Amino acid sequence: MLPKQKPSKTQLESRLRRLEVNFEREMVARGFELSQLDNIALPARLAKLYAECEELRRIIAEGEK
Secondary structure (H helix, E strand, O other), X not given: OOOOOOOOHHHHXXXXXXXXXXXXXXXXXXXXXXXXXXHOOOOHHHHHHHHHHHHHHHHHHHHOO
């Protein structure tokens, strides 16, 4: 079995952009405004997407150090 290759920064940023677009689309579809993000409890699906975005942002930031 070959060792798993780490994704490049470009791949991570591309995945993050796709997740952010999906997150925003689902927020709007559920009747939320993006400006409400800090003031609402997210439904499970949105919370999962948000957590994935945050994790990718953390990984990208760590790679820049």
